[in-house]
Amino acid sequence: MDVSLEDRQLLGALEDGLAFEARPYAGLAARLGLSEMDVIGRLKRLIADGVVRRFGVIVRHHELGYRANAMVVWDLPEDSVPAVGRTLATLPYITLCYRRPRRPPDWPYNLFCMIHGRDRAAVEALVEDATRQAGLTGRPREILFSKRRFKQRGARYGAPQPASLGPASVGS
Amino acid sequence: MSRTGASLSEDRRPEGESGDEPATDLAFDEADRRLLNDFQRDFPLVPRPYAEIGREIGVGEQSVLGRFSRLKGLRALSRIGAIVAPQRTGWSTLAAMAVPFPRLQAVADLVSSNDAVNHNYEREHRFNLWFVVTGPDQAAVQQTLAEIETETGLTVLDLPLLESYRLDLGFPLQWT
Numbered sequence: 001m002d003v004s005l006e007d008r009q010l011l012g013a014l015e016d017g018l019a020f021e022a023r024p025y026a027g028l029a030a031r032l033g034l035s036e037m038d039v040i041g042r043l044k045r046l047i048a049d050g051v052v053r054r055f056g057v058i059v060r061h062h063e064l065g066y067r068a069n070a071m072v073v074w075d076l077p078e079d080s081v082p083a084v085g086r087t088l089a090t091l092p093y094i095t096l097c098y099r100r101p102r103r104p105p106d107w108p109y110n111l112f113c114m115i116h117g118r119d120r121a122a123v124e125a126l127v128e129d130a131t132r133q134a135g136l137t138g139r140p141r142e143i144l145f146s147k148r149r150f151k152q153r154g155a156r157y158g159a160p161q162p163a164s165l166g167p168a169s170v171g172s
Numbered sequence: 173m174s175r176t177g178a179s180l181s182e183d184r185r186p187e188g189e190s191g192d193e194p195a196t197d198l199a200f201d202e203a204d205r206r207l208l209n210d211f212q213r214d215f216p217l218v219p220r221p222y223a224e225i226g227r228e229i230g231v232g233e234q235s236v237l238g239r240f241s242r243l244k245g246l247r248a249l250s251r252i253g254a255i256v257a258p259q260r261t262g263w264s265t266l267a268a269m270a271v272p273f274p275r276l277q278a279v280a281d282l283v284s285s286n287d288a289v290n291h292n293y294e295r296e297h298r299f300n301l302w303f304v305v306t307g308p309d310q311a312a313v314q315q316t317l318a319e320i321e322t323e324t325g326l327t328v329l330d331l332p333l334l335e336s337y338r339l340d341l342g343f344p345l346q347w348t
Binding site for chain 2: 142145
């Protein structure tokens with residue numbers, strides 16, 4: 001399903017986050033030349049259609065004490081990836097679980113998960129739990145702990161902006 | 173898209189720098205914790221969402237607004253926003269580079285300065301720099317990767333999502 005220009009503009013206007021004002025959707029609507037109820041209705045439909053996977057509070061885990069995060073990657077036969085991925089996705093501490101392409105010879109791994117924990121030992125214990133639960137004991141695997149975080153912010157897709165949405169409107 | 177350099181440099185504060193100590197749990201009372209935990213999904217889509225949240229957690233609309241502002245100031249809250257399914261309104265990829273360690277900071281800075289990059293992390297691996305690139309379409313993303321390869325003289329692994337089993341849905345926060 002194609003996402004309409006108006007919806008892309010709405011999502012673009014939301015990339016910096018919902019304003020902390022009593023009627024934030026009215027503020028968005030004014031910037032976009034829509035009505036408040038139109039903005040609310042569009043967001044509801046984008047969520048119902050699965051374009052928006054969640055709408056709400058996005059926390060910074062490191063600042064909340066989740067000091068360790070690991071990307072865990074497995075090298076699995078392609079035809080087993082979907083079932084394993086769906087099993088891993090049921091575990092509450094797995095926040096992301098994706099199939100991605102291998103890039104031989106440098107990169108043989110095709111299933112990627114992200115796990116956050118309070119410290120390294122906690123994450124390692126969760127990785128072992130996930131490995132057991134998904135029947136992956138002995139499968140080629142690597143755990144890539146994060147070290148420095150150079151940049152973290154929401155995605156910006158470069159949605160086309162209406163003429164009214166320039167720097168002058170920031171803070172309106 | 174219009175963005176100020178100021179907000180970009182704030183986004184780029186690396187971990188471990190003095191002054192970047194994480195906010196501690198002690199800074200959050202029960203209402204703060206509920207604001208951070210309970211509204212990661214299904215944020216109210218009503219004209220006055222902060223008033224509705226206030227009714228749910230037993231504080232006033234102005235208190236909710238003040239608390240969210242404070243939590244953002246403490247950098248515990250990134251934003252209230254939408255997580256868009258990958259490749260529904262544009263294109264994104266996960267990219268990785270094996271950077272010789274003496275060059276890592278400089279290459280990371282160069283990658284972070286690219287406006288198409290959102291997350292950029294050092295990880296413990298021969299492939300030690302991992303970042304996400306987004307753009308309006310696949311060609312734009314691949315152009316960004318090609319620019320980074322040209323500017324650094326290093327190869328970039330392009331690892332776009334092929335299938336998603338779980339996309340960031342938030343998770344229950346545990347307070348120690």
